[in-house]
Amino acid sequence: MISFLRLLSLSLVTFFVLVSPACGENLLDQVPDESALFADESSLVTSANPGEIAVFGDQHSVAFSGRLDSFSTYGVNRQWLAGTGSFASNVLLTYTQADLFLDVRLPKGVKAFADVSLTNLPAAVSTASASTVAFDIKEMFIDFNLDRSIYVRTGKQFIQWGRAYFWNPVDFINREQRNFFNLNAVRSGVYGVRVHAPFGQDHNAYLFIDMTNANNLDDFAFLARADWLMGATEIGSSVWGANQKTFSYGLDFSSPLWGFDGSGELVLSYGSNQNKIVESGSSLVLASTQGQWIPVAVLGLSRQLHWERPNRINLRAELFYNGDGYGDNILLRADKKALLIASGLYRANYLSKLYGAAFVSVSEFPGRSSSLSFNLIQNAIDGSGIAVLGLNQSITDGFQMSPSLALYYGDASSEYLLSGYSLAFIVQALLTF
Amino acid sequence: MQSPRMKLWLVLVLILFTHIKASATDVVVKDVLRTLDGLRKIHEDVTAKVQMAMRDAEQGDKLIEAVYFAKDLDDTFLMVMTKPESEKGNGYLKSGKNFWMYRRNTRTFQHVGRSESISGTDANAGDFEAPKYELQYTAAKEPDGKERVSEELLSKVPVYKIEIVSSVPDVDYPKKILWVRQDNYLPLKEQSFSLSGTLMNTQYYLKYSEINGHYIAVKQLVVDEFEKGNKTLWDITDISFKKLPDETFSKAYLENLSK
Numbered sequence: 001m002i003s004f005l006r007l008l009s010l011s012l013v014t015f016f017v018l019v020s021p022a023c024g025e026n027l028l029d030q031v032p033d034e035s036a037l038f039a040d041e042s043s044l045v046t047s048a049n050p051g052e053i054a055v056f057g058d059q060h061s062v063a064f065s066g067r068l069d070s071f072s073t074y075g076v077n078r079q080w081l082a083g084t085g086s087f088a089s090n091v092l093l094t095y096t097q098a099d100l101f102l103d104v105r106l107p108k109g110v111k112a113f114a115d116v117s118l119t120n121l122p123a124a125v126s127t128a129s130a131s132t133v134a135f136d137i138k139e140m141f142i143d144f145n146l147d148r149s150i151y152v153r154t155g156k157q158f159i160q161w162g163r164a165y166f167w168n169p170v171d172f173i174n175r176e177q178r179n180f181f182n183l184n185a186v187r188s189g190v191y192g193v194r195v196h197a198p199f200g201q202d203h204n205a206y207l208f209i210d211m212t213n214a215n216n217l218d219d220f221a222f223l224a225r226a227d228w229l230m231g232a233t234e235i236g237s238s239v240w241g242a243n244q245k246t247f248s249y250g251l252d253f254s255s256p257l258w259g260f261d262g263s264g265e266l267v268l269s270y271g272s273n274q275n276k277i278v279e280s281g282s283s284l285v286l287a288s289t290q291g292q293w294i295p296v297a298v299l300g301l302s303r304q305l306h307w308e309r310p311n312r313i314n315l316r317a318e319l320f321y322n323g324d325g326y327g328d329n330i331l332l333r334a335d336k337k338a339l340l341i342a343s344g345l346y347r348a349n350y351l352s353k354l355y356g357a358a359f360v361s362v363s364e365f366p367g368r369s370s371s372l373s374f375n376l377i378q379n380a381i382d383g384s385g386i387a388v389l390g391l392n393q394s395i396t397d398g399f400q401m402s403p404s405l406a407l408y409y410g411d412a413s414s415e416y417l418l419s420g421y422s423l424a425f426i427v428q429a430l431l432t433f
Numbered sequence: 434m435q436s437p438r439m440k441l442w443l444v445l446v447l448i449l450f451t452h453i454k455a456s457a458t459d460v461v462v463k464d465v466l467r468t469l470d471g472l473r474k475i476h477e478d479v480t481a482k483v484q485m486a487m488r489d490a491e492q493g494d495k496l497i498e499a500v501y502f503a504k505d506l507d508d509t510f511l512m513v514m515t516k517p518e519s520e521k522g523n524g525y526l527k528s529g530k531n532f533w534m535y536r537r538n539t540r541t542f543q544h545v546g547r548s549e550s551i552s553g554t555d556a557n558a559g560d561f562e563a564p565k566y567e568l569q570y571t572a573a574k575e576p577d578g579k580e581r582v583s584e585e586l587l588s589k590v591p592v593y594k595i596e597i598v599s600s601v602p603d604v605d606y607p608k609k610i611l612w613v614r615q616d617n618y619l620p621l622k623e624q625s626f627s628l629s630g631t632l633m634n635t636q637y638y639l640k641y642s643e644i645n646g647h648y649i650a651v652k653q654l655v656v657d658e659f660e661k662g663n664k665t666l667w668d669i670t671d672i673s674f675k676k677l678p679d680e681t682f683s684k685a686y687l688e689n690l691s692k
Contacts, residue, residue, distance in 0.1 A: 028494070028664050045642075045648065046641070148680035148683075163543075184539060197685075198683035201509065201526065201682050204685070234531065254545075261545050310557060310605040368492070368663065369489060397496075433518055
């Protein structure tokens with residue numbers, strides 16, 4: 001009899017254990033019935049049964065994951081649109097990029113991470129001699145720490161220091177700039193060693209040794225940085241230096257400002273490490289500015305607004321002053337334009353002295369699983385700009401489509417008309433796994 | 434025909450009933466809010482797994498999981514997302530008035546205001562802190578100045594129904610109605626309204642865990658009243674009250690836990 005009761009009890013316990021995961025499902029499936037939800041008053045409060053949580057960072061584990069980006073752009077040429085150019089001047093660019101992540105964890109916070117990137121171009125885009133597959137290791141590093149007091153990351157790694165959203169003058173390290181059309185793209189890192197010493201939440205000190213172009217010890221570039229809190233304001237200061245290069249000094253902050261989240265960065269260097277086109281008599285030469293302080297600064301404001309729901313509208317604006325940029329529109333002169341392109345000195349969004357950008361997004365609009373965005377960037381010197389209206393539609397968890405329409409405006413000889421486009425249709429599909 | 438004695442009895446009973454009724458609803462909203470804030474402030478370090486099972490009428494189901502570390506005494510927490518894959522590695526660090534979001538794609542720490550949403554959900558940093566009803570809300574009043582409080586039964590549980598309105602601008606919803614237990618003031622149900630008075634969501638506190646006289650809401654159901662069919666079921670499991678070293682709450686540790 002006792003055995004039967006035990007068996008019955010065990011069966012009941014097993015039954016309830018088996019069905020208990022489904023209880024959560026039921027709560028989501030049904031219209032909530034308050035009588036049922038609170039029927040058993042005794043179950044509303046239970047004693048806490050503390051357990052030891054196994055944090056995934058403290059266990060042996062190997063995980064593979066990744067993302068697949070399919071990117072298609074159709075650029076409509078300005079002249080074709082005006083009826084003076086040929087259809088062949090329009091350009092279709094399409095590619096697929098896979099980022100495959102390997103994440104290895106060992107106890108005590110030791111980990112290894114690799115991002116192997118494969119880009120597949122259609123045969124029509126790649127040259128006859130080149131492969132249609134481009135291979136890149138965006139990141140490959142090992143992390144370890146000394147008793148959670150000093151954290152070391154060694155290998156190829158992506159680091160972004162700076163607080164502004166689009167322009168980051170204090171980001172002295174990265175070669176790859178943020179892409180205006182794909183703001184959350186995974187970027188390629190640089191090879192080096194980073195040491196991070198946190199002092200609570202309030203203070204952090206960093207040192208990065210950049211070994212990207214190093215064959216010997218004197219080829220290193222280094223960056224030292226500290227950030228600290230003063231009330232609700234976080235301030236950072238940094239210095240970058242390398243052998244036979246002009247040092248750069250940075251200061252940045254983030255703070256509540258007039259009801260907004262404010263951020264700013266300022267970099268000063270006595271001279272520049274970048275060449276510019278300068279006129280020497282009747283000829284054009286490449287030379288860097290020397291013998292004067294050059295400021296580069298960005299100021300940004302952002303705010304989230306309620307629209308029926310909290311944080312539904314996201315507003316962000318940035319103003320960028322580039323002291324090393326051109327104060328006039330050099331693209332008006334064909335010889336300067338040709339030299340700029342041929343010398344590889346053109347960096348998008350860094351050509352002129354003054355820029356502005358705005359980023360607006362409305363989540364859960366027009367549908368619950370979509371968001372609408374409007375991004376604008378403008379070169380304030382030549383008056384050109386790009387306005388992008390985009391829709392992000394989440395089809396299911398882990399897959400989203402983002403069609404967008406870009407409008408290029410300004411004078412034909414201006415920065416954002418360099419591509420020759422007036423319009424571009426962009427479709428991005430992103431799958432994460 | 435009632436006798437004078439009978440009438441006297443009736444008047445006495447009426448007075449007594451009125452008095453009982455008055456004293457039963459004579460709870461002071463400020464005291465209730467202070468008590469429920471105190472009850473839900475855990476004076477321990479907490480480590481837990483947080484699971485949000487979301488049912489979206491358009492998109493289907495989505496499961497979000499995170500590991501959460503909190504130093505409740507000084508409003509500090511660190512949280513890192515572990516599911517889904519698109520969110521894995523994103524994290525949040527909160528210390529006093531300072532809140533950082535870590536985005537693993539861009540490897541950036543963004544220092545922002547406290548109202549930022551968590552992983553695209555309706556939750557924000559405030560949902561992971563000790564509640565601050567007393568600081569943020571005050572009683573809604575009737576035209577005669579009385580606080581809007583009434584007694585009800587929620588299923589079989591005697592509750593006070595309390596209407597509160599925001600007293601500071603930095604809140605998610607300017608008006609709420611709470612159903613709190615009469616015996617200990619723990620909330621069982623909460624409705625949130627937009628500025629226009631639209632009912633936005635109903636939150637059911639389905640289960641609490643008790644630790645040293647304080648309570649953690651370990652199971653909650655949030656019903657979206659604006660977009661019908663959307664619901665989120667919160668589950669907090671694997672709770673540990675083991676003392677956490679201060680080094681846990683640093684950007685470096687969050688970055689180390691992330692991808």
